[in-house]
Amino acid sequence: MPRGGQSRISIVINGDRVEVPAGITVAAALFNLGITALRTSVSGEPRGPVCAMGVCFECRVTIDSRPHQRACLTAAVDGMHIQTASTS
Amino acid sequence: MTGLRVDFYPEIVAADVAVIGAGPGGIAAAVSAAERGLRVVVIDRGLEPGGQIWRHKAGAAATPEAQPWITRLAASGARTINGTSVVDVRPDADGFEILAESASRPLHIWAADIILATGARELFIPFDGWTLPGVMGIGGTQALIKSGASFAGKRVVIAGSGPLMLPVAASLADAGANLLLVAEQARRAAVAQFATGLWRTPSLLLQAAKYRVRFLTSSYTTGTWVTAAHGVDRLESITLTDGRRTWRHDVDVLCTGYGLIPNVEIARLIGCEIREGAIAVDNRQRTNVDHVLAVGEATGIGGAPLSLIEGAIAGSTVGSVEAPSGHLLRRRAALVGAAGRMLDVFAPREELRSLPHADTIVCRCEDVSFGAVQGAACARQAKLYTRVGMGPCQGRTCMPALDFLLAWQADSVRPPVEPALVSVLSSEVAGEATPSFPLTSSVGEAYQ
Numbered sequence: 342m343p344r345g346g347q348s349r350i351s352i353v354i355n356g357d358r359v360e361v362p363a364g365i366t367v368a369a370a371l372f373n374l375g376i377t378a379l380r381t382s383v384s385g386e387p388r389g390p391v392c393a394m395g396v397c398f399e400c401r402v403t404i405d406s407r408p409h410q411r412a413c414l415t416a417a418v419d420g421m422h423i424q425t426a427s428t429s
Numbered sequence: 430m431t432g433l434r435v436d437f438y439p440e441i442v443a444a445d446v447a448v449i450g451a452g453p454g455g456i457a458a459a460v461s462a463a464e465r466g467l468r469v470v471v472i473d474r475g476l477e478p479g480g481q482i483w484r485h486k487a488g489a490a491a492t493p494e495a496q497p498w499i500t501r502l503a504a505s506g507a508r509t510i511n512g513t514s515v516v517d518v519r520p521d522a523d524g525f526e527i528l529a530e531s532a533s534r535p536l537h538i539w540a541a542d543i544i545l546a547t548g549a550r551e552l553f554i555p556f557d558g559w560t561l562p563g564v565m566g567i568g569g570t571q572a573l574i575k576s577g578a579s580f581a582g583k584r585v586v587i588a589g590s591g592p593l594m595l596p597v598a599a600s601l602a603d604a605g606a607n608l609l610l611v612a613e614q615a616r617r618a619a620v621a622q623f624a625t626g627l628w629r630t631p632s633l634l635l636q637a638a639k640y641r642v643r644f645l646t647s648s649y650t651t652g653t654w655v656t657a658a659h660g661v662d663r664l665e666s667i668t669l670t671d672g673r674r675t676w677r678h679d680v681d682v683l684c685t686g687y688g689l690i691p692n693v694e695i696a697r698l699i700g701c702e703i704r705e706g707a708i709a710v711d712n713r714q715r716t717n718v719d720h721v722l723a724v725g726e727a728t729g730i731g732g733a734p735l736s737l738i739e740g741a742i743a744g745s746t747v748g749s750v751e752a753p754s755g756h757l758l759r760r761r762a763a764l765v766g767a768a769g770r771m772l773d774v775f776a777p778r779e780e781l782r783s784l785p786h787a788d789t790i791v792c793r794c795e796d797v798s799f800g801a802v803q804g805a806a807c808a809r810q811a812k813l814y815t816r817v818g819m820g821p822c823q824g825r826t827c828m829p830a831l832d833f834l835l836a837w838q839a840d841s842v843r844p845p846v847e848p849a850l851v852s853v854l855s856s857e858v859a860g861e862a863t864p865s866f867p868l869t870s871s872v873g874e875a876y877q
Contacts, residue, residue, distance in 0.1 A: 347488075364488040365577030366476070372578040377562035377663045383820075384796040387662050389562030391793075391826075393572035394481055395474045395514075396550045398821040398848075399793060407533070409821070409848070413572065414512070416476050 350419040361417055368393060368400050368412035371425065379412060381426040402426070439535035439856040442508070444470040446747055447527055447540035449515055449695060452480020454725025454736035455546030456498050461744025462544075463505035470538055471502070472513040472529055478502055480548055481568060482733045484575045494733070510536065516853060517844035518543070518699050524720060525699075528856075530849045535856035542720045542747050545696055545708060546740065549726035551686035552829050554777060555791045555799065556784040557657040559685070563664025567686040571597045574604055581605035583681040586667060588612040588655040591688040591775040592637070599643035601684075608644055609678055612653035612669060614687070615775050620651050623774040630767050656784060658683055672780065687777045690829050691727045697842040705729075713753055714743040722747055731768035738764065782834055791834075792827040794820020802831065808840040821848045 348363045354374065361370045368390050371379060378387030380401045390400040393413045400412040403424040412423075448459045451473035463469040471478070479485060483495035491499050502509060513531040520526075524541040551566045558564070565573070567589050574580065585606045587594050590613060598611045613620060627634035641649070656675065657668040666679045691707040701716040701723065702709040707730075708723040710716055716723050722743045725736035738761045742753040785791060787800030797817040805811035808818065808828065817831070818824025823846065824839075831837050845854060 362577060364486045369573055369576040369578035372573060379562075382560070382793070382796050386560055386790075386796070387562055388560060388793070389663075390565060390573065391553070391569055392550060392566050393569040393576065394550070396822060396825050397566075397793065401821070413576065414474060414476065 350417060352417050352419070352421045352423060354423045355425060363417075365417050366413055367402065367404065367410075367415045367417050367421075367423055370417050371402075371412060371423070376425055379425045387426075439537045440531070441537045441539075442470050442510075443539045444468045444508075445540065446470075446542045446544060446744075447472065447525070447538050448507075448544045448546055449473075449527075450480065450546035450548055450725070450727075451475065451478040451502075451509060451511070452482060452546060452548050452725060452736065453495075453498065453733040454548075454727075454740040455480070455544070456502050457737045457740025458544045458546060458722075458724055458744040458747070459507040459509075459740075460498070460501050460505045461741050462747055463507035463744075465745070465749075467748060469505070469507035470540070471507055471509045472515065472527075472531075472536075472538070473509070473511050474514050476511055478509050478511065481572060484572060486575060486577050498737075514847045514849070515695055516847060516849040518695060520699075528844075528853070530847075530853045533850060535850075535853040537856070542722065543699070544714075544740075544743050544747060545701075545716075545721065545723040545727055546725045546736075547692040547695055547723075547727040549689040549691050549730060550825065552688055552690045552777075552833070553685065553826060554687055554781050554784055554830055554833060555789050555827075556655060557786060557789050558659055558664075558667075560790050560793055561658050561660050561664045562662070563660070563681060564658050564683045564685065567591075567593050567597050567684045568689075569686075570682070570684045571600055574600050579604065580682070582607060584609055584679065585682045585684065586610045586612065586655075586669075586678055586680050587684040588614075588653070588667070588669060589684070589686045589688075590614045590777060591686075592771065593686070593689070594684075595637055595640035597684060598647065598649075599640040602644035602647065606682075608647040609680065610669075611644070611647060611649045612655070613649070613651045613775075614654040614778055614781065615651060616778075617651040619774045623771065626770055633767070654778070654781065655683065655685060687781070688772075688775050689726060689730045691729065692825075693727060694823070694825070694842050694846050696721075696723060696727065697839075698844060698846055712742075712758060713746045714739055729765070729768065730772060731764055735761065735764040735768060777833060785834065791830060792817040792820065792824075794818075794822050794826075797827075799834070803835070808837045811837075812840060823847070 391397040395414045401409045404410040445467040448471040459471045517528040527538040529536040696708045714722045724739035785799040795816040802811040
């Protein structure tokens, strides 16, 4: 662990391995990487987090092959695989 | 047994009191009840106890207000189960059976009494472009910051209503965001009158001043609201108006929201009376349904100090004939009065009703436009014809908006109150009606 810093973990987002601080949520990790569109709506629009507290369901992503997981309610853990609807 | 996934086994928990929600109200209720020797289980959707107001990053220290309560909860003997969503609540002979989904597993809780501490969510009013990524809730932004999101260098405008804008503006400024403007839709005179009234609650006045100091380099304006968000695939700019002129700002993030509304879905599922959008309770926090109590924001927006008092009242009286202490009742009365004055000031203005156009999406889950539902007589009819409010959020976002825009009454609530795995929905506990204790018992009797 870096001195005075936070421990970091490694996760895979859309096939790319990235390091993020331990304790971060998936929604915050994606936000920090500039990934704004997390899912595609039923009419094809890109959507991102709105309420960040599990109410609006706009931040749904696929986590470890489980679809429709709310990124805002999920803590990133080492080795986690996350797939967003859009890779933009 | 091989080949069966562990997910299908329900965990079974029996308790005297089940507290739904682990914000300040739920924590205070659980602590008071557990310290009386009752077996208490607290379930919460979040990753850590504390709710939205006391939310903090996993592993990080809680705020000075929150820490003593979180420590007390841990020491109280109450069992807290985080990452858990309630799916259904059914009355049975001895109390209630609560079906929940916890880390993709079914969880069945038997409890003699329920204390609802389901909190509140933000009211959103649809406008053109509000579905673009980058348009977020005001509370949602605060939640993202507390979850580890970095807003450094982001161009941000906060446009909405209510006292929540101040702490979020302060957090954004602290986080290094380029906070261009904080726009309150309420009229200047109303906000000034409210601020003047704060002398009656000096602690709130001091708090507001402390927040303002943290974003002094950003503008704060009243009587101003957002009318549209623009961008291709993500937010690029917004249009604001003060009712006379309109102008644009280039932004990365727009934080919007028009105050808080109580989460009453589970209460309605159980059959509790709802009055003016909040769970109706008596002076012991009892709802009209026997053995169901409710505390905190779900019973009316009043802030964390009031939620703590209400939690203490419920936790100290649940399952007994004891009257709540006079001290608690007097504290509650004073705080309820202050909250009422605040709600009047920040009520959304009339002009916001004309924000959505016919092609503006109102239901974000099913992409239903305002024009598609405008002609419907009621929420039920609109749902049947357009699927408005029938997506994963179950109308939690669009229905309060349509209540504001079209004065619709909310439709009935039916289980599941949240999307759930089929394995959870179909998990039944075979055999006994009441599981054995202790609280941590886990029984593997289930079929898919």
